[in-house]
Amino acid sequence: MAFLQVQNIKKSFDRTEVLKDISFSLEKGEVLAIIGSSGSGKTTLLRCINFLETPQAGKITVGGKVLFDSDDKSKKSDLEIRKNRLHFGMVFQSFNLFPQYTVFNNLILAPNLMAKEQIKQNGEYMGAKTYKEAQQKINEEAEALLKKVGLTEKRDEYPCNLSGGQQQRVAIARALALNPDVLCFDEPTSALDPELTGEVLNVIKGLKSSDSTMIVVTHEISFARDVADKVIFMADGVIEEEGTPQQVIENPQSPRTQSFLSRFNRFSD
Amino acid sequence: MDQFWNVTSQLLEGFGENCMLFGVTILVAIPLGLIISMGSMSKFFPLKAVTRTFVWIIRGTPLMLQLFTVFYVPPLLFDISFADRMTAAIIAFVINYAAYFSEIFRGGIEGIPKGQYEAGYVLGMKKSQVFFKVVLMQVIKRILPPMSNEIITLVKDTSLARVISVIEILRVAENFSKKGIIWPLFYTGAFFLIFCGALTILFRFLEKKLDYYKV
Numbered sequence: 001m002a003f004l005q006v007q008n009i010k011k012s013f014d015r016t017e018v019l020k021d022i023s024f025s026l027e028k029g030e031v032l033a034i035i036g037s038s039g040s041g042k043t044t045l046l047r048c049i050n051f052l053e054t055p056q057a058g059k060i061t062v063g064g065k066v067l068f069d070s071d072d073k074s075k076k077s078d079l080e081i082r083k084n085r086l087h088f089g090m091v092f093q094s095f096n097l098f099p100q101y102t103v104f105n106n107l108i109l110a111p112n113l114m115a116k117e118q119i120k121q122n123g124e125y126m127g128a129k130t131y132k133e134a135q136q137k138i139n140e141e142a143e144a145l146l147k148k149v150g151l152t153e154k155r156d157e158y159p160c161n162l163s164g165g166q167q168q169r170v171a172i173a174r175a176l177a178l179n180p181d182v183l184c185f186d187e188p189t190s191a192l193d194p195e196l197t198g199e200v201l202n203v204i205k206g207l208k209s210s211d212s213t214m215i216v217v218t219h220e221i222s223f224a225r226d227v228a229d230k231v232i233f234m235a236d237g238v239i240e241e242e243g244t245p246q247q248v249i250e251n252p253q254s255p256r257t258q259s260f261l262s263r264f265n266r267f268s269d
Numbered sequence: 270m271d272q273f274w275n276v277t278s279q280l281l282e283g284f285g286e287n288c289m290l291f292g293v294t295i296l297v298a299i300p301l302g303l304i305i306s307m308g309s310m311s312k313f314f315p316l317k318a319v320t321r322t323f324v325w326i327i328r329g330t331p332l333m334l335q336l337f338t339v340f341y342v343p344p345l346l347f348d349i350s351f352a353d354r355m356t357a358a359i360i361a362f363v364i365n366y367a368a369y370f371s372e373i374f375r376g377g378i379e380g381i382p383k384g385q386y387e388a389g390y391v392l393g394m395k396k397s398q399v400f401f402k403v404v405l406m407q408v409i410k411r412i413l414p415p416m417s418n419e420i421i422t423l424v425k426d427t428s429l430a431r432v433i434s435v436i437e438i439l440r441v442a443e444n445f446s447k448k449g450i451i452w453p454l455f456y457t458g459a460f461f462l463i464f465c466g467a468l469t470i471l472f473r474f475l476e477k478k479l480d481y482y483k484v
Binding site: 050052078082083085086088089090092094096097098099100109110113114158159160174175178 | 382384385387388389390391392393394395396398402403406407410481482483484
């Protein structure tokens, strides 16, 4: 069984069917790129995986643990939903940094709250026995993450003083601070000027390693081709085509994929 | 000169009533307004309908009429009357200002982008944590200018309490004018100006304090 298993997801808003039976799987350490035109359901799919939307049907499994199953009618407690969410990290198109906190405090806010709660409940947070010890660990981790995204010198700045690209890199570090199993990106560069896109894509590329599993919804076809292990092309709420970048991007079989990609190739070549 | 000090001390005493009405209204109407705003944002339709109707009635009728209603209607309907006119004034003011504040709070809370909540949720925060740690400070920054406006209006509105014979500053001045001394009536303006001036400085200071971030 694959590390991440998404099965038969269906989602409608009122009478509009946005996702019509979506299934895919992903191995640990793989990068999946989801491409497709606007309105094809890419973002909704990502939001369902992060439990920001509840699908009408389907099943989501990570590392053998069932996180969502529409057949399971028992009502999930708030705590359970929150725990399930932590398997996933999410980077939004519009960054959504907390404006009243410094870069560093954006990173440590959620982990600190989590540590306080878990130490109270289980007497432990990621090996730390006291809140103080946990805080120290969280701080060290946050410093390391800032270094990873190249923003150590912006540690004490407020988000409003950063460029869009820098804000998005902070958002990536913030998502990583909770060590998610799968990191999701919802069009991470769509709100950025072209010259800032590269720095964010480079950070994402730099995260690729054997144990970081990522799903990237993107319009950057060349990025998908270079970084992804797997590409899904979505159209009208279904997976129209899926496979390796070579299969889907270089040699698409479906006419819809072909026409979508031809629009991109016209500009990039 | 003796007359000046005599008038000043009597006006000051009257202004004490205005300040008391102002202070109690602020203290009670702000939390009450927050509760009302929650009601008017509720997903439970009957609660939402009731609170919105309430806000419509309170904002749609004169505060003076509300003062009369609070003061005269309970004694007509039931066998109770206000021993202290100030209590009636406080009740009317609290209800009136809570309704106005609730709309300011609603605007402030609804103006926070959905993405801020979602960012908190995907980081595993509880609803209450998202509200208190993420949203609240942004709401405060947003509502500070309209709140300062409303609070300054409240300072001057307190003089309306004289319609139910609360002996506030304007009432005191009116009593002087009945005795043929007109100038204290205009002198009262100085008291309001100084009070509102101090509030303006306070709010400007608070807004400056929150200047370090943008929402």
